[in-house]
Structure formats: structure tokens, C-alpha cells
Amino acid sequence: MTDRVEKLIIIGAGQMGNGIAQVAAQAGLQVILNDIKEEYAKQGLNNIVKNLNRNVQKGKMTEQQRDQVLGQIRLSTSLSDAADCDMAIEAATENMSIKRQVFQQLDKILPDHAILATNTSSLPITELAATTKRASHVIGMHFMNPVPVMKLVEVIRGLATTDEVYQTVYDLSVRMEKVAVEVNDFPGFVSNRVLLPMINEAIYCVYEGVASPAAVDEVMHLGMNHPMGPLTLADFIGLDTCLAIMEVLYEGFGDSKYRPCPLLRKYVNAGWLGKKTGHGFYLYDQPGGKPINEAR
Numbered sequence: 001m002t003d004r005v006e007k008l009i010i011i012g013a014g015q016m017g018n019g020i021a022q023v024a025a026q027a028g029l030q031v032i033l034n035d036i037k038e039e040y041a042k043q044g045l046n047n048i049v050k051n052l053n054r055n056v057q058k059g060k061m062t063e064q065q066r067d068q069v070l071g072q073i074r075l076s077t078s079l080s081d082a083a084d085c086d087m088a089i090e091a092a093t094e095n096m097s098i099k100r101q102v103f104q105q106l107d108k109i110l111p112d113h114a115i116l117a118t119n120t121s122s123l124p125i126t127e128l129a130a131t132t133k134r135a136s137h138v139i140g141m142h143f144m145n146p147v148p149v150m151k152l153v154e155v156i157r158g159l160a161t162t163d164e165v166y167q168t169v170y171d172l173s174v175r176m177e178k179v180a181v182e183v184n185d186f187p188g189f190v191s192n193r194v195l196l197p198m199i200n201e202a203i204y205c206v207y208e209g210v211a212s213p214a215a216v217d218e219v220m221h222l223g224m225n226h227p228m229g230p231l232t233l234a235d236f237i238g239l240d241t242c243l244a245i246m247e248v249l250y251e252g253f254g255d256s257k258y259r260p261c262p263l264l265r266k267y268v269n270a271g272w273l274g275k276k277t278g279h280g281f282y283l284y285d286q287p288g289g290k291p292i293n294e295a296r
Contacts, residue, residue, distance in 0.1 A: 013044025017091035019147025025072035107132035135160035187252030202230035235274030
């Protein structure tokens with residue numbers, strides 16, 4: 001295997017994927033941003049352009065630096081473009097069957113030395129690795145959202161992940177100006193095993209009539225010094241993603257403390273997924289826009 005990653009393909013150009021592409025390109029890597037449709041890949045690139053333009057306006061980078069970063073990125077709709085990459089980071093939907101399918105395809109296309117990473121926020125790395133013939137080269141690389149801003153990356157070893165692969169991914173994280181924290185392969189890892197039950201309990205407070213969403217958020221924001229309340233955060237993450245992670249925790253541990261709140265399931269079934277749909281625990285002026293008031 002190579003001890004330094006120079007060419008990287010990212011599968012999934014959504015919120016997480018385009019953020020990873022941006023920080024990888026800023027670190028000087030050649031980046032292929034892949035999605036199933038060209039329009040999705042272009043949307044991802046547009047988001048990167050928007051972020052970089054904001055950095056130029058704030059004086060954090062020059063126009064020349066912005067153009068250099070954008071020059072490191074090319075778009076793709078074919079997984080065959082992974083054939084000469086040192087590493088792939090899968091950032092597809094948080095669904096095990098979709099991720100398995102992507103892993104199996106990439107395993108056949110990537111060079112033998114290449115590392116296969118997943119940005120999953122909760123699913124088991126070892127189980128994904130078992131679908132490939134390179135389990136020793138499979139690892140979790142869980143970035144935080146928004147990727148260009150948040151410093152943490154949970155680096156999750158599967159059962160067979162080698163020390164060499166871990167070290168390469170650790171070094172890559174540092175090169176991307178991230179702080180890598182080593183975590184073992186358990187449902188939800190550390191971040192979501194701690195965070196999502198708190199969010200779920202906040203939803204129970206609303207469900208049981210303990211307090212309104214705004215009141216719950218204000219208690220946690222002002223009383224616990226959280227940057228934002230748990231229900232605002234849930235809307236930002238996406239209520240469908242919150243439910244998916246809670247279900248992974250509930251299934252993985254078999255403990256009732258991880259049972260998803262019925263209100264969370266009800267909102268997801270209604271298509272009220274939070275900020276991205278314009279309706280969650282709060283109403284937004286438009287999908288992906290600013291909150292205007294509590295949902296009713």
C-alpha cells in the first residue's frame with residue numbers, strides 16, 4: 001500500500017461529500033467528486049464554489065488560491081474513475097444496503113494498494129469490510145458537519161484494519177487540517193452514541209408535553225452552554241438521519257434506552273425532515289433556509 005494519498009475519489013456529492021472534497025482539494029489532493037447523476041455532482045461543486053467565494057470575501061484566501069483549489073476537483077458519474085485512485089471515501093446515504101453495493105463495486109475497481117473508507121455516522125465498519133476482499137484496507141472516516149468548519153474526524157478501525165492503513169488515514173486527516181480521534185467499531189462510535197440519545201430525549205420532552213421545542217433548546221443552549229439546542233441541531237442534521245442512527249443504536253445494542261421517539265418517526269413519515277425540507281421542529285422560510293418559528 002501507499003503511505004501517502006495523492007488521488008482521492010469521493011462517492012456522494014451531497015452535504016458531507018462536497019465538504020470532504022473541498023478540504024481534500026485545499027490540502028492539495030487530486031479529487032474526483034462522484035455522484036449517480038451529473039446534476040447532483042454539479043450541485044456539490046456549486047456548494048464548494050459558494051464556500052470558497054465566501055472565504056475570498058472574508059479575506060481568508062485569494063482568488064488565485066480559490067481557483068487553484070477548484071482546479072484540483074473534477075466531477076464524475078462513473079465509479080470506474082476510481083481505477084487509479086489511492087483512496088475512496090464513500091459518503092452515500094446512511095443505508096447499509098446502498099453502502100454495501102458501493103463497497104463491492106469499488107473493491108473491484110480500486111487498485112490493490114488503495115484504501116476504502118466510509119463516512120458513515122453509525123454503521124459497522126467490520127460488516128462493510130466483510131463485503132470486500134480488502135478488509136485490511138477498510139476504515140471509517142467520520143467527518144463532522146459542516147466539514148470545512150468542524151475539526152474532528154473519528155477514525156474507526158474495523159476488526160481487520162491494519163496499523164499502516166490507520167496511520168495513512170491519520171496522516172491524511174492532519175494534512176486536511178483535521179484532528180483525528182481513534183475510535184473502535186461499535187454502533188454510533190462515540191459521537192452519535194452520546195449525541196443522538198440526547199437529541200432523542202429532547203424529542204421525548206416535546207412528545208410528552210414537558211416543554212415546547214424552543215423551550216427545550218433554550219434550556220440546553222443557555223443552561224448547558226451548547227452552541228445550539230438539540231432540536232435545532234436535529235433539524236440541521238436531518239430528522240431522517242437522526243432516526244436512521246437511533247435505529248442502528250437500538251438494533252446494535254438491543255437496549256430500550258435507544259428506542260426512537262414515536263414523534264421522531266411520525267415527523268419522518270410525514271416528510272418533515274428539518275431544515276432541508278423547510279419543516280421539522282421549526283418552520284423555515286424555504287427548504288435549506290432560515291428558521292422563522294416553531295412548527296405546529
